[in-house]
Amino acid sequence: MVQSSLLEPLPTRKRVAVLLPLPFPYPLDYVVPAGLSDSLKPGDVVVVPLGARRETGVVWEQTVLPPELMPPAPPEIASTRLRAVKEKLDLPPVPGALRQFIDWVAAYTLAPPGMVLAMALRSHMRGTQGAPAAGWVRGEEPPASLRMTPARRAVLAALDAGSAPMATGELSEKSGASAAVIRGLADAGVLRSVLMAAPSPFAAPDAGHRLPVLEGEQDFAARELRARVAERAFSVTLLEGVTGSGKTEIYLEAVAECIAAGRQALVLLPEIALSAQWMERFTKRFGARPAVWHSEIGQRARRLTWNACADGSARVVVGARSALFLPFRDLGLVIVDEEHEAIFKQEEGVMYNARDMAIVRARLAGAPAVLVSATPSLETLNNVETGRYRHLVLPSRHGGAAMPETRLIDMREAPPPKGLFLSPVLVEAVRGTLARGEQAMLFLNRRGYAPLTLCRKCGHRMECPNCTSWLVEHRKRRVLCCHYCEYVTPVPEKCPSCEAEHSLTAIGPGIERITEEAASEFPEARVLVMASDTISGPAATAEAVGKISRREVDLIIGTQIVAKGWHFPHLTLVGVVDADLGLGGADLRAGERTMQLLHQVGGRAGRAEAPGEVLLQSFAPDHPVMQALISGDFAAFMAEEAEQRRPGFWPPFGRLAALIISSENADAAQNAARALGRAAPYGDGIEVMGPVPAPLAVLRGRHRQRLLLRTQRTIAVQPILRRWLAEVPLTSAVRVDVDVDPVSF
Numbered sequence: 001m002v003q004s005s006l007l008e009p010l011p012t013r014k015r016v017a018v019l020l021p022l023p024f025p026y027p028l029d030y031v032v033p034a035g036l037s038d039s040l041k042p043g044d045v046v047v048v049p050l051g052a053r054r055e056t057g058v059v060w061e062q063t064v065l066p067p068e069l070m071p072p073a074p075p076e077i078a079s080t081r082l083r084a085v086k087e088k089l090d091l092p093p094v095p096g097a098l099r100q101f102i103d104w105v106a107a108y109t110l111a112p113p114g115m116v117l118a119m120a121l122r123s124h125m126r127g128t129q130g131a132p133a134a135g136w137v138r139g140e141e142p143p144a145s146l147r148m149t150p151a152r153r154a155v156l157a158a159l160d161a162g163s164a165p166m167a168t169g170e171l172s173e174k175s176g177a178s179a180a181v182i183r184g185l186a187d188a189g190v191l192r193s194v195l196m197a198a199p200s201p202f203a204a205p206d207a208g209h210r211l212p213v214l215e216g217e218q219d220f221a222a223r224e225l226r227a228r229v230a231e232r233a234f235s236v237t238l239l240e241g242v243t244g245s246g247k248t249e250i251y252l253e254a255v256a257e258c259i260a261a262g263r264q265a266l267v268l269l270p271e272i273a274l275s276a277q278w279m280e281r282f283t284k285r286f287g288a289r290p291a292v293w294h295s296e297i298g299q300r301a302r303r304l305t306w307n308a309c310a311d312g313s314a315r316v317v318v319g320a321r322s323a324l325f326l327p328f329r330d331l332g333l334v335i336v337d338e339e340h341e342a343i344f345k346q347e348e349g350v351m352y353n354a355r356d357m358a359i360v361r362a363r364l365a366g367a368p369a370v371l372v373s374a375t376p377s378l379e380t381l382n383n384v385e386t387g388r389y390r391h392l393v394l395p396s397r398h399g400g401a402a403m404p405e406t407r408l409i410d411m412r413e414a415p416p417p418k419g420l421f422l423s424p425v426l427v428e429a430v431r432g433t434l435a436r437g438e439q440a441m442l443f444l445n446r447r448g449y450a451p452l453t454l455c456r457k458c459g460h461r462m463e464c465p466n467c468t469s470w471l472v473e474h475r476k477r478r479v480l481c482c483h484y485c486e487y488v489t490p491v492p493e494k495c496p497s498c499e500a501e502h503s504l505t506a507i508g509p510g511i512e513r514i515t516e517e518a519a520s521e522f523p524e525a526r527v528l529v530m531a532s533d534t535i536s537g538p539a540a541t542a543e544a545v546g547k548i549s550r551r552e553v554d555l556i557i558g559t560q561i562v563a564k565g566w567h568f569p570h571l572t573l574v575g576v577v578d579a580d581l582g583l584g585g586a587d588l589r590a591g592e593r594t595m596q597l598l599h600q601v602g603g604r605a606g607r608a609e610a611p612g613e614v615l616l617q618s619f620a621p622d623h624p625v626m627q628a629l630i631s632g633d634f635a636a637f638m639a640e641e642a643e644q645r646r647p648g649f650w651p652p653f654g655r656l657a658a659l660i661i662s663s664e665n666a667d668a669a670q671n672a673a674r675a676l677g678r679a680a681p682y683g684d685g686i687e688v689m690g691p692v693p694a695p696l697a698v699l700r701g702r703h704r705q706r707l708l709l710r711t712q713r714t715i716a717v718q719p720i721l722r723r724w725l726a727e728v729p730l731t732s733a734v735r736v737d738v739d740v741d742p743v744s745f
């Protein structure tokens with residue numbers, strides 16, 4: 001016989017879901033203790049028990065997403081088995097729009113939502129030591145049971161003497177009491193922790209300051225963007241125009257409109273290195289600096305910026321992709337500058353494309369998004385063509401400055417002398433430019449001295465022991481480096497394979513080698529080398545850029561960091577050492593990518609009065625990319641690209657997701673990949689390719705296999721991926737990384 005008491009309903013206890021910044025598939029449930037039952041709301045930051053630890057998390061409420069993105073519901077657990085929330089922290093709550101965005105990004109990328117939260121809150125929670133400037137104020141009156149020792153009294157006196165909340169350090173210093181005494185008072189409720197009201201360091205930009213005069217297409221584009229901002233509704237606009245046509249000027253008009261409307265604007269830039277020049281320009285335009293957000297800003301600045309976004313005092317934020325996760329109070333405009341840049345895709349951890357997620361963020365905020373580029377991606381062009389995005393075009397450079405003339409140097413006909421890499425035509429052109437007192441730039445997208453070191457006797461190639469890659473010689477540092485992991489080794493005296501002495505030879509050029517060659521060709525020239533390993537961080541970049549602007553440099557030799565949106569008024573010649581680099585390999589977007597990069601590099605030339613020239617050294621001058629660069633007809637090139645991708649349902653005409661299966665054990669990776677391959681989804685418009693060894697078949701000691709899922713555009717990949725992954729149990733020796741919309745493969 002069943003005992004009747006078991007059938008009685010359980011006493012209902014109030015419960016909440018708490019999302020922890022950990023890789024669980026969903027938020028965990030907790031019960032709310034009596035003391036908190038009325039005050040906990042979604043977004044509140046709380047401390048909860050987890051095993052033997054305490055963790056900080058956020059009270060959560062699953063966002064309603066489109067059905068295809070909805071994650072499976074977490075299992076129901078009886079309240080009696082749940083543990084209780086420990087405390088609610090006195091931190092600004094995570095706003096609803098940000099919580100929705102986190103759920104969206106997690107559902108779209110199939111990342112655990114907690115990992116997206118972790119990314120968003122890196123500066124916000126992390127226990128109390130990372131909390132935004134917490135300070136102490138008076139709490140309850142000391143209870144009679146609490147013995148008021150002299151130290152305790154000193155603490156309260158110090159606090160009463162000051163006018164603002166005091167951090168533990170300051171309070172301890174002023175009262176002479178230890179941190180333990182302060183903690184004891186807090187535990188007794190006599191002290192209460194609050195957020196320190198730090199004055200916002202972000203002066204409100206003046207929207208009316210120093211207006212540029214806009215005419216014709218510029219004026220039209222600016223009016224359109226201002227109208228989008230004024231609508232206070234979601235829309236996406238592509239702002240397209242050649243380098244120097246005034247795109248930045250125009251979108252700053254939209255920013256001004258947004259500030260004037262009292263809302264916040266977010267500008268995403270691909271390279272924070274750019275911010276020095278960008279900031280200067282912004283500051284001139286608005287008479288105040290924007291808030292800046294990227295991985296290199298310090299913990300204090302992070303906290304201030306986080307809070308200033310939440311309370312609305314940061315009116316404009318310029319940042320890298322992670323700025324999307326700031327808790328804007330009233331986001332009114334999202335701009336993605338250089339929207340075609342692959343760097344917007346985060347390739348580790350949560351693999352999301354900030355360009356695409358910026359649009360989601362704007363939609364959730366009910367704000368317009370503006371994508372900006374001289375060479376928009378095929379994805380974006382396709383969205384324009386199908387009417388999803390609006391389109392604004394600035395056809396010519398501002399002030400009548402001509403586009404640089406682009407010419408090809410056929411390396412088959414006019415090769416450089418043996419062992420050198422600059423053709424006589426390029427050398428002459430640089431010499432002429434320098435003789436006229438103008439600046440020249442040599443571009444090669446490869447760091448180090450040489451990409452391959454080979455034994456002349458036995459043919460042995462120096463390879464990375466951890467990766468499928470060649471070691472790159474860095475001659476100044478006398479080492480061989482792997483550019484994919486941290487492996488570094490001294491250049492050996494002898495060939496490690498046949499032991500021949502002095503037989504190791506550098507094959508091919510890196511920019512160190514070009515610098516050496518330039519030094520002998522142009523001994524008088526003042527040379528500046530710009531690569532991510534010689535110039536790192538915003539300060540060093542700003543200094544280098546300053547030198548160029550002040551004409552303290554004649555010849556710039558650089559990798560892709562020189563290609564960014566710099567404005568170098570005295571630069572008139574750009575020589576591309578190897579225009580074919582990047583066209584090899586099977587990557588779907590190799591052509592598009594190379595065209596965009598080389599156009600952008602070329603765009604550095606002739607931005608002021610003197611006309612610019614771009615010389616491309618190529619062994620394949622007939623290649624469509626080279627022809628597009630010569631003619632400047634990118635629309636035709638992209639139309640051709642589209643026609644190649646359309647029939648096979650390659651993006652943007654279909655959807656793509658990659659599974660990267662990796663393990664330290666090659667067999668384990670292969671077996672798991674095969675098991676996934678056998679369970680591959682099938683159906684109309686669904687296709688799975690692989691498994692095959694991934695590009696970089698070994699990376700940091702992990703063997704990697706890849707499966708590619710391709711579907712027609714009308715079929716979402718997320719539910720297919722969820723079912724597929726759930727079907728194949730994997731051992732802990734194997735990891736599967738899901739990459740939805742991979743940018744390169």
Ligand code: ADP
Binds near residue numbers: 243244246248250
């Ligand atoms: P893009 O972003 O398309 O490369 P910019 O906005 O940087 O172009 O404009 C190129 C240069 O021309 C900048 O120095 C900019 O200040 C200047 N410029 C553009 N439009 C105007 C204008 N209407 N009045 C004055 N200067 C302008």
Ligand code: ZN
Binds near residue numbers: 700
């Ligand atoms: Zn390596």
